[in-house]
Amino acid sequence: MSKNRIEAFSDGVLAIIITIMVLELKVPDHAAQLSDLRPLLPVFLSYILSFAYVGIYWNNHHHLFHAMETTSGGIMWANLHLLFWLSLVPFVTGWMGENDFAPAPTALYGCVLLLAAMAYWTLQGAILRRHGSDSLLARAVGKDIKGKISPAIYLAGILCSFLSPWLAGAAYVLVALMWLVPDRRIEHALARTGLPGSRG
Amino acid sequence: MSKNRIEAFSDGVLAIIITIMVLELKVPDHAAQLSDLRPLLPVFLSYILSFAYVGIYWNNHHHLFHAMETTSGGIMWANLHLLFWLSLVPFVTGWMGENDFAPAPTALYGCVLLLAAMAYWTLQGAILRRHGSDSLLARAVGKDIKGKISPAIYLAGILCSFLSPWLAGAAYVLVALMWLVPDRRIEHALARTGLPGSRG
Amino acid sequence: MSKNRIEAFSDGVLAIIITIMVLELKVPDHAAQLSDLRPLLPVFLSYILSFAYVGIYWNNHHHLFHAMETTSGGIMWANLHLLFWLSLVPFVTGWMGENDFAPAPTALYGCVLLLAAMAYWTLQGAILRRHGSDSLLARAVGKDIKGKISPAIYLAGILCSFLSPWLAGAAYVLVALMWLVPDRRIEHALARTGLPGSRG
């Protein structure tokens, strides 16, 4: 019940974040050639990347909360903290896209990704502490190797931004691809228990 | 449970897409005559068409997920992929409307419809594979004739755009009308089983 | 189940409509005196009126669907049709407010209210037909006097717009006040049955 409402609020915020980013794709006025869209290409590429990232966060959030059994005030605030950093994704996406992947915007994009990753890590930690190290959830999260590697790659991307923004972009794409491979750990741990909905 | 949250997220995204399109209807400043709205007419017509399309997708999505019994990581990503193409509808609607159905915007509008249709087809395929060819869902979807004809008409519309944008528009309207006739297949298959909610 | 998802989608759309209207209250740049807000006063007044109207529609929609037992494709489309007209409320609110209740925008505002009222009437009719004249819902809706008077007042308001926009505004306020008095009919009919949630 309590959990359902946190999920509903998070779904709402994530749905709005993923959708208002498209408002940065500003319709060119009285410009009806395909070539008029060329300046929008970097904005569109950064839109795809950010859409994938918000989708990944929604997906991981979904799995984490699916396995969660109880909530607390601390978990609620850790969740809002994650949503705060994700709410900045449309801004940094627009800044990076409209400036054609210039160094500072590309670095700031990585910073927001890094801070969101740290917020997710805090949220996961708060949930794990509440469930104990023997819980199904703790076994499902396991060593969380992806979660530990991602911040390092973000950091490398941020530093690369001032040398080669495209290399930074490649780092961000790499992390996204790493996560797009569905995270089967929680699914598998749940499947073994035979809980309802455990196949999803 | 898992299914409910995918539905909730999809409902959120579709609700935002269908509503932010109206922001393209920009209020004319200090222009208070009805005639000041005349330039907005093509934007309004394209808004009606896109509203109908998003409504159709929501309706079909609703029926498809209503009959679905289990989810998977693949289904989640196929669903996000569909939402991605639909999230571009406000942009192409605005571009087409503000340029008075010029060839390139009208063709691009059709391309986004075509890609959304292919994404829906992929999603439906992923769900069907999970449920098996003997499932209620597979019998309900059946031969899916509308789903096979639509992409062909979109393609015809895209090609027509450069000859006569109005012909292309007529093609898009035709597909919308074809789908606005309520899809009774799934409703009927469900009704025969006497499942709860099967009348809807 | 099916009903829940129509409610969720409608809640999403109505929540977005009621909230994006505030975007018409454009922040005056580099103008930090209270007097700089004076030009926003008509926009703010029309915002209050439209917020009340969307709230009334949400409230009535809530009661209508609360008493509803089954859905159908027709009900879904009648619901989308209502949402379509309500989605135009932010546009006409902005146009009326930014032009200081000029005749044409004030008349158009009334037209959208009238069309939304007719769409609600159609939706209610579709639901009643499905439930039969003996149903709890039919008894609860009863003679629906408010629903029959409102369109007449809207029409009077639209005609007044060209004589005195303030008189038209008064007509719209009158209808809103008439509905703001909570509609106890459905609540009472439900309360008599002792259904769960029937006090709300």
Added chain:
Amino acid sequence: MSKNRIEAFSDGVLAIIITIMVLELKVPDHAAQLSDLRPLLPVFLSYILSFAYVGIYWNNHHHLFHAMETTSGGIMWANLHLLFWLSLVPFVTGWMGENDFAPAPTALYGCVLLLAAMAYWTLQGAILRRHGSDSLLARAVGKDIKGKISPAIYLAGILCSFLSPWLAGAAYVLVALMWLVPDRRIEHALARTGLPGSRG
């Protein structure tokens, strides 16, 4: 049921309010230096403050409705009244941020906070009246000291705005910090009853 839909609608509105505020952080066009973001700093600071406030309202709303057992038309309208004042938060946040915490915008920001606090107080009162002074909810809310102190601090902040906007800002931050400490009253009262979800 009835309660669930009020929660869903409120979650939707609060999710949109908290997210559209980020649209005030306007992407600087063709300005790709970190220093180009400096003018956005006051907008960003006011965004953080407002994000915290909307989060606090969502959190308190969540606890209040969690303990609520029945609804009524009056509660619904009291809830919409609260959402109305909160819907103005993005506007006053933008006005305060873009004018670098000038006196009038800072005072107006406090007024909206004060009116939202009074609307929350009205909503809480309407819910308490319906549940009676012996109810779990009444015991959980208790003396509501925070709720009584907050309006006084807002008022002090509003008056300070014309002397020192930064002092006013400090007052608003103080109230936010006071509420960010999780409100354990309702959690504890629920925990003692052993109700499901009572740990959250």
